[in-house]
Amino acid sequence: MTRGAPEPRPSEARLRLLATATRIFYAEGIHSVGVDRIIAEAKVTRATFYRHFPSKDDLILAYLREIHGMERGRVEAALAADPSPAGALLAIAGSIAESIQSSGFRGCAFLNAAAEYPDPNHPVHQEVIGHRQWFLDTLTALMAQVHEETAGPAARHFVMLRDGAMAAGCLFDPALVSETFLRGVEGLLDINSERQSAQSHR
Missing domain, CATH: 1.10.10.60 (Homeodomain-like)
Known part of the structure; x- marks a missing residue:
């Protein structure tokens, strides 16, 4: 070949x-x-x-794809570091918490772009939606290995925790925000692990 x-x-x-x-x-x-x-x-x-x-829009799309590549790389590194689904999810959360505490943090680049381009038909807005769908799909696949029946809601809950932390990290103590976010993800995984254990003992 x-x-x-x-x-x-x-x-x-x-x-x-x-x-x-x-x-x-x-x-x-x-x-x-x-x-x-x-x-x-x-x-x-x-x-x-x-x-x-x-055009400038072409540059903006390239910028968002560059950020997507960086975030995808961090997720793939988390998956490689801990192949267990719960461990990978915690590693992803840890990477997000680390970014919130990084110098020059200004929130989520994709949420920021969506705020500037609210038209759902604009290519920039669609690029944002594509990135977020990839992230949600990745989390859903991992959550399904923790507890299949609640994978969808649990993944959406993770995304909402992440979005809230990204916004709060610009306004409040980043260390405190990161800690709160991590505890929230741990609690979410504990709930789903308990459900999985309960089902296995039926």
Whole structure:
């Protein structure tokens, strides 16, 4: 079986543009940052920008996909670190708690983007929904291994705990918020583990 040629590495200019946009969009918001500033801080020409990103929306979508890749990587690392479903869920929660306490934390990049692009038909909003569906599906699959009958509600509960912690982490003591979030996830898993144990003894 022959392997296809590897995908070409993105150009240095594109990587620099995306890194600049990722930093500024997350720190300051999307609508407030213009293309001219991205071009200036990335030290590229306007022609170079538009060669890689035909519009600002294309850059925004690339930014969100970059963040999705980072978050997916953290989830995959958590799964690799502890293959047990409950352990993986706790590891995912731990990664979220760690991000809340990180320097420069400004909440969830996807929730922030959804607030700026509320139109459900806009490509940016749809990108947000796609990311959140992936996260919910991942949690649901893990929760099903803890207690299959409550997997859907338990996964949605986890997402709501996470969303609340992401918002509270910008307003209150991040360490306290993280601790509260982790205790909430532990309690959620305890409830579902008890249900699984009760069913197995019937």
